[in-house]
Amino acid sequence: MDVDNLVRMANRIGQFFEAMPDRGEALEGVAQHIKRYWEPRMRRALLAHVDQQGSASLHEVVGAAIARHRALID
Numbered sequence: 001m002d003v004d005n006l007v008r009m010a011n012r013i014g015q016f017f018e019a020m021p022d023r024g025e026a027l028e029g030v031a032q033h034i035k036r037y038w039e040p041r042m043r044r045a046l047l048a049h050v051d052q053q054g055s056a057s058l059h060e061v062v063g064a065a066i067a068r069h070r071a072l073i074d
Helices: 003-017 023-037 040-053 060-073
Strands: none
Touching (some): 003 040, 023 040, 023 060
16 A cells, blocks of 8 residues: 555545534535545545554644544544
């Protein structure tokens, strides 16, 4: 699994949802999108990356979404 590609994909999702005026809704939207459209091994690889490297490489909205809604994504 290419984690760099997963990070790029997640960051594009974050860019889309950051335009939402309701931040809470945006964070939930990111988490819901990843849960719905990413297969489990992709989600596990992204979460493992965050556990090992932190969320510095992720768009701020994605990092916040993972921190707040990790159980939903997991």
